Amino acid sequence: MGGGGPEKTLLDFLTEYYSDQLQSIILSSDNRLHYPIYVDFAEVMEHDSPLAHEILFEPTEYLPVFDNAAKLAQETVYEKVKEIWKHESCNEGVDRPPPSIKEFVHVRIEIRGPMLDNPEFCPSIGRVRVKHRGILLTLKGTVIRSGAVKMIEGEREYECRKCKYRFKVHPELESRNSIPKPMFCPSKKQKYCESTSFQLLEGNKVCHDYQEIKIQESTQVLGVGAIPRSIPVILQDDLVDVVKAGDDVIVTGVLTAKWSPDLKDVRCDLEPVLVANYVRRINEIKLDIEIPDEVILQFKNFWSEFKEAPLSGRNAILRAICPQVYGLFTVKLAVALTLIGGVQHVDASGTKVRGESHLLLVGDPGTGKSQFLKFAAKLSKRSVITTGLGSTSAGLTVTAVKDGGEWMLEAGALVLADGGLCCIDEFDSMREHDRATIHEAMEQQTISVAKAGLVTTLSTRTIVFGATNPKGQYDPDQSLSVNTTLSGPLISRFDIVLVLLDTKNPDWDKVVSDHILDQVETENDKFHEDISKKWPLSLLRRYIHFVKGYFRPTLTKEAENVISRYYQLQRRSATENAARTTVRMLESLIRLAQAHARLMFRNEVTRLDAITAILCIESSMTTSAIVDSFGNALHSNFTDDPDQEYATQEEQILAKLNSPDYIISI
Structure with a gap:
């Protein structure tokens, strides 16, 4: 390929569209760094469609041409940049390093929009086949492994001892980036040299940063029973250390193959590997749910409808959570508040106080715990479901593996x-050692690792939603630690612990069986159906994400007083269950009150939110300081007039908190 056509087209394209990036590269001070130029593929397509097509199908040939064009484009812009530099240096009187043309510039091709839905160029990792080899491929996935940054030799220069011809040899990916010794002289003079004797020239060595990561397809897009596939990705130069384990990424690169490591008793095969050209973290915009303006207007209209009876509006939303399970109002409220969460803040010492809430369901078999876990996972933008038996401490936190x-x-x-969200079913079946590993992850939201000489801290800003069965028959007279075999420190990290006891209640059994068999067709049921049609899963998902991002509620003086008095009352009355009534409970109350304010579409935490948070804590049956119990959470149902019921509960709670000055007529 000549240096004329494509290179000239790409040179013109870069100087026309990307002169700003070129100018900042020329003005940069370090000549030894590798600089990226981010190019939108749609703009290349618009500028020259046939050339864009060639880049897509022949990237190994055209990407080096594009890089070379970027180097030449610097020369085109250089004079203009020099004038700007002189002008600014004179005016500001600052001695800046002079502009220079950089040797190492790489064009990073970014693919966006509709092309990401094309399975030909953007397949799922499990669908990568031989036909994709050699084309520019884009893959989405989660980084599950990140290797150390190494240094590899970029090229070696040899001289033929016979004809003195000098030539460069580059590393071969197939043989794990080693540079092979040339077999014969590649000189193409009048007569072929055919020499096999060469001298290695020790000149300026070209080295590259090199890192291998492994990405795995997201479990959200897989069907049940499908095993998530993974693929190694090679990052070089400016791409190294851009992503870490746990990040969601989009990688564009060229699919090739390399020999698998030479292990004893293991067959040496060619395994697919993606040589990355461009990497983008999508954590910040992670699967961001598009919320159009008309949907936001729909939310506002919904709340204006229920302005006079706000709790009826809240219950309409809660009914849409796990609609196949009848009743369980308390659990549905707890799930909503946990998913929405409070506001993360930094205290006076600079320590971050988490905003995420954690929920634990302790219940007899068949009380619908796993149903709630699975539904919560659907509502969350990112979720992992596991079981206590199916997870070792490494499977929950992080493991050190030896690769090559x-x-x-x-x-x-x-x-x-x-x-x-991380849903852990059969929470009690984890080994004691495994439970200890999640203490730090739940409270400090980090995991500190010291394994095989790798000492690091990973981020886990995760909501933990656990479900467990009690140990044998639940004994209300015993503490929760005794009933579940979970330690006090672990239980104290959960904001809400709900106990679902399957007590014999003939009336409840009749209602539930009628609901399941769908024998009763009353007007009330039709009303319920209308509500669930108003709030389908997709809309409920959008609502939760909208209120989480839009509202940052602050506590009113009234709410602060109620929460403070309740906490003091709990501390006085907590004799046998001291593990639950720590400062963590106070933080939990604040988080739950903030979450309820968000659920109610407000930016301030009122007394209503504070008392609802207290009701959630009281419903756990483990910390009742106000009344013996608000009833079994399993048998809690939606009332016809929630506002009236709340007025009664509020009066009862405020009377117990011994605050007559706060009992205001509703």
Whole structure:
């Protein structure tokens, strides 16, 4: 390929569209760094469609041409930049380093929009086949393993001892980036040299940063029973250390193959590997649910309808949570508040106080715990479901694995769920050692690792939603620790612990069986159906994400007083269950009150929110300081007039808190 056509077209394209990036590269001070130029593929397509097509199908040939064009484009812009530099240096009187043309510039091609839905160029990792080899491919996935940054030799220069011809040899990816010794002289003079004797020239060595990561397809897009596939990705130069384990990424690169490591008793095969050209973290915009303006207007109209009876509006939303399970109002409220969460803040010492809430359901078999876990996972933008039996401490946190003679960290469930939800069923079946590993992950939202010489801290800003069965028959006279075999420190990390006891209640059994068999067709049921049609899963998902991002509620003086008095009352009355009534409970109350304010579409925490948070804590049956119990959470149902019921509960709670000055007529 000549240096004329495509290179000239790409040169013109870069100077026309990307002169700003070129100018900032020329003005940068370090000549030895590798600089990226981010190019939108849609703009290349618009500028020259046939050339864009060639880049897509022949990237190994055209990407070096594009890089070379970027180097030449610097020369085109250089004079203009020099004038700007002189002008600014004179005016500001600052001695800046002079502009220079950089040797190492790489064009990073970014693919966006509709092309990401094309399975030909953007397949799922499990669908990568031989036909994709050699084309520019874009893959989405989660980084499950990140290797150490190494240094590899970029090229070697040899001189033929016979004809003195000098030539360069580049590393071969197939043979794990080693540079092979040339077999014969490549000189193409009048007569072929055919020499096999060469001298290695020790000149300026070109080296590259090199890192291998492994990405796995997201479990959200897989069907039940499908095993998530993974693929190694090679990052070089400016791309190294851009992502870490647990990040969601979009990688564009060229699919090739390399020999698998030479292990004893293991067949040496060619395994697919993606040589990355562009990497983008999508944690910040992670699967961001598009919320159009008309949907936001729909939310506002909904709340204006229920202005006079706000709790009826709240219950309409709660009914849409796990609609196949009848009743269980308390659990549905707890799930909503946990998913929405409070506001993260930094205290006076600079320590971050988490905004995420944690929920534990303790219940007899068949009380619908797993149903809630699965529904909550659907509502969350990022979720990982696991079971206590199916997770070792490494499977939950992080594990060190040896790959090709090198130790790497592989992310577990809590790290992969960073920024989302981690559902752990059969919580009690984890080994004691495994439970201890999640203490730090739940409170400090980090996991500290010291394995195989790898010492690091990983982020786990995760909501933990656990479900467990009691140990044998639940004994209300005993503490929760005794009934579940979970330690006090672990239980104290859960904001809400709901106990679902399957007591014999003939009336409740009749209602539930009628609901399941769908024998009763009353007007009330039709009303319920209308509500669930108003709030389908997709809309409920959008609502939760909208209120989480839009509202940052602050506590009113009234709410602060109620929460403070309740906490003091709990501390006085907590004799046998001291593990639950710690400062963590106070933080939990604040988080739950903030979450309820968000659920109610408000930016301030009122007394209503504070008392609802107290009701949630009281419903756990483990910390009742106000009344013996608000009833079994399993048998809690939606009332016809929630506002009237709340007025009664509020009066009862305020009377117990011994605050007559706060009992105001509703």
